[in-house]
Amino acid sequence: MKNNSWYYNKNLKPQGPVSLQEMRALIHRGEVGPYDLVCCARDSVWKATCEFAEFERSLFPAVQVFVPGEEVAQDERExxxxxxxxxxxxxxxxxxxxxxxxxxxxxxxxxxxxxxxxxxxxxxxxxxxxxxxxxxxx
Missing domain, CATH: 3.30.1490 (Dna Ligase; domain 1)
Structure with missing residues (x-):
C-alpha cells in the first residue's frame, strides 16, 4: 500500500498520504489541479499532476467540456x-x-x-x- 501512496501540495504544505482513489477524487472535485505538484511514494518525485499516467486529462475540471478546435461561445453567461x-x-x-x-x-x-x-x-x-x-x- 505504501508504494501506492500519494502526496499533494496545499498552501505550500505537503498533504497525505492518500490512496490513488482518494487522489483521483481530489482531482475530480477540482481540489488538485493539473499543474499542482504531487508525488507518488513509489518514485518520490514531485511533478505536475497531469504528468502522471494515472490521471487522464478528462479527470480534471480544467479541461472538461472543452473541445480543442471547437469555437468557444464568447458571450454565453455560464x-x-x-x-x-x-x-x-x-x-x-x-x-x-x-x-x-x-x-x-x-x-x-x-x-x-x-x-x-x-x-x-x-x-x-x-x-x-x-x-x-x-x-x-x-
Missing part, C-alpha cells in the same frame, strides 16, 4: 467566479459571466488567474489559469 468578500474572510460566488467578460476582467486586472471558476458540466471548481479559454492571459 461561468461562476469565486471572489473574496469585502472583509476578505470568506469567498462569494459572482456571476454568471461570459468568457468575454472574464477575459476583459483578466486583461484589466480586476481578477487574477488564481481565482476559481465553475460552470455546468464541470465536476468541480478550477482556476482560471488552468482553463484553455483563459490560460494565455495569465
Amino acid at each position: 461561468w461562476v467566479l469565486l471572489s473574496p468578500s469585502e472583509t476578505g474572510k470568506s469567498l462569494i460566488q459572482e456571476g454568471p459571466f461570459s468568457v468575454r467578460e472574464l477575459r476583459d476582467m483578466l486583461i484589466n486586472k480586476k481578477i487574477v488567474g488564481e481565482q476559481y471558476i465553475w460552470k455546468s458540466g464541470l465536476s468541480g471548481w478550477c482556476r482560471l489559469q488552468d482553463r484553455p479559454e483563459f490560460s494565455e492571459l495569465v
